[in-house]
Amino acid sequence: MRTWFIWIVISAMMVSGCSSTLSPQEASQARQNITADVTQLKQSLSQHVPDIQQQTAQSYAYLATFMSRFKAPIVGAGKGIGVIYNNQTHTTTYVNINRFDLGAGLAYGHYQALTLFANEQELQEFLDGGYKAGFTNETHGLDNDEVGEGSYQITGDWPYKTYVYHVDDQAVVGTYQFRTLSINKELTQTAVGEARVANKVNKDNEREALQWHRALPFFAQDVVDKGYDLPNPYGVSLIYAETKQTMTITELEAGFSFWDRGRIPMMFVTFDNNSSHSRSPQLKVDAWLFPFMNLFASVGKVSGTAHIEFELDGNDLIDQIGLECKPFPPQPLCQKLYDFLKDGSVHVPLDVDLDGYNYTLGTVLAAGWNDFFIAVPVSFSYIEMDKANAQELVLNASARIGKQFSWSRGHSIDGYIGASYLDSDLTLIGKHYLPVGEPNEYIDYKIRQENIDKWMMLVGANYNFNKVWSISAEIGYKSSDKQQFISSLNYRF
Incomplete structure (x- = not known):
């Protein structure tokens, strides 16, 4: 996490040094x-x-x-x-x-x-x-x-x-x-404000009439006339996100290479060390469609692993398959299962490569008053893996409340706290070869994995070099079982 954050800080310093404010x-x-x-x-x-x-x-x-x-x-x-x-x-x-x-x-x-x-x-x-x-x-x-x-x-x-x-x-x-x-945005007293959201800083009759000269957001002039400043309407961001969280198996289907019935739902015993760890640099574009509503889209490269362990109980497995393995001698398929399950169960550990791409669409509802602000981002992500037959759907919604602190030459910092809801649904399909039975025999599996802790607290800050460039960092934390870090370099125009 630290390496990416340092890189973004250096990039922002270089950008800031080239900006005249x-x-x-x-x-x-x-x-x-x-x-x-x-x-x-x-x-x-x-x-x-x-x-x-x-x-x-x-x-x-x-x-x-x-x-x-x-x-x-x-x-x-x-x-x-x-x-x-x-x-x-x-x-x-x-x-x-x-x-x-x-x-x-x-x-x-x-x-x-x-x-x-x-x-x-x-x-x-x-x-x-x-x-x-x-x-x-x-x-x-x-x-x-x-x-x-x-x-x-x-x-x-x-x-x-x-x-x-x-x-x-x-x-x-x-x-x-x-x-x-x-x-000339430095001299023109436009309604482009220092805040990153629509922010009411004056009463309606306390400032001269200002004109909004941009196509977006819609109805901008109406809220400007009511005393609101607006951020620059368009944005491009370079983002780095890293997430660690414990997972639980909610569905398991399994089959065997030596029978032709395909995968069927299985009873299983899960272990405590099911988890996922992903990292993703992303490119995001956004626009304020309405003064209090932003729409955004991002695409990124995902890398990481999902660690999964489950255990198949032998008796339950034979019952679910519907085999009659008694009286002895058992039929050949039963013998194969006995070879697999000679200890009464089979333990399956999996480390799945999550390399792929993620695609996100979302919206932010936000408003401010006297430099205090509230923001509610909601996003939906689809993640497709390259090296594994896997896909992940992620719903993320959060609420943030904070305040902007300003000083000379347009520099300011937005500090905020909040809570985030993250629902991750990962589906994996693959084969696992076991060191028992004949060579190259395997379990054919399909697993659905969900995160256990969906809520977490978050704290973050956005440093504004001016109305155009900023850098941000955010940490989400529930316990050692759920952690998230996000940083970004942002350009608004």
């Missing part, structure tokens, strides 16, 4: 700086476009962009940050912008721009992101579109009305421009 104070200061820059941009443009304040106020929404760029005769590129003010919903969205130019022209330096959106459709087209293309003419001092020295209006096939103000920028450009857009 602003503290709440730094993000707040950055937003203030951008707001001041937007005010200055409007003032600069108003010298040449006197009604710029009126135009922005009357637009459905507008974008202020701050870019740097370089353009050689054929190709060019630029990047920057922008902020979208929606006059209808009174929301503010920060975006990362990259542009690529193909065509004639020269440009270098820094420039700022105001883009006006006339309606919701234009804004949504812009927010959809991806690659957007259009021909732009950014030559200074156009005859019909001149807006004053030091600024100009973009013309051509560009679909949005845009005014550009150059700071130390020089441009004579007529190019086909490609643009990529992504929401």
Whole structure:
């Protein structure tokens, strides 16, 4: 168990080291700086476009962009940050912008721009992101579109009305421009929260209106409007699970190689050391379908063993088969059984290889309030073995209650306790050769094995590096007869 946990910790540290996260104070200061820059941009443009304040106020929404760029005769590129003010919903969205130019022209330096959106459709087209293309003419001092020295209006096939103000920028450009857009999640005060479940942290009237820009979960905006923050809707996890538990035999069918009646139900005596021990690395994907309901699926490689022992009583066996072995001399089949059962019974120990694959489907019902949370995962797994004629069905349901503790730069830890119900039903079919009778004679068996202790207590923690990356570990324990360890590296987007 320890080796896998250390590996996941190292992986998470490497991931965390590559992630840039602003503290709440730094993000707040950055937003203030951008707001001041937007005010200055409007003032600069108003010298040449006197009604710029009126135009922005009357637009459905507008974008202020701050870019740097370089353009050689054929190709060019630029990047920057922008902020979208929606006059209808009174929301503010920060975006990362990259542009690529193909065509004639020269440009270098820094420039700022105001883009006006006339309606919701234009804004949504812009927010959809991806690659957007259009021909732009950014030559200074156009005859019909001149807006004053030091600024100009973009013309051509560009679909949005845009005014550009150059700071130390020089441009004579007529190019086909490609643009990529992504929401800046560190600066945008979205409803994506720090918690891994829907978490109500504010009263309905204590925060500004926030917009949910994702397709899932359904009805997200309804709960956001009620003061809930939501986690990123999609997730990918690398999981390692290890389970040890005692088992009991509930059904046994057996037959013998020297008779043709096949397997029949048998009376048997079980021993105390029936058990299973499995290990499974898994890949899991999940999505929040509704704000309080997550659906997930996983596939993994299973390795382990099941140790089984049972004892067949000779007299019961002969009675169940329905043989009449008296008076002597017994018929040949009876003699074979006497050879098998010369001590009155036969003891059968089995070590079955459980290597195979597991497939899991499940759901999580969860909600939080002021960083306290409750989660109820339910899953159903099917395990198919490669090297043995065996399959296992596992039903797992649990309840967890916990709290998130946060500190600087988006780091937090979720601690929780709970109880888990695990019902494991393992069916094994095979042959067991016994060191009695003729060579290569065997018992043909079918065994159904179930775990004895289905309930256990659990305790766990999830360490969040930010809203995207986290690592978790959980221990389930009933006694020395039932133990479980699960760890995971998680990515949300």
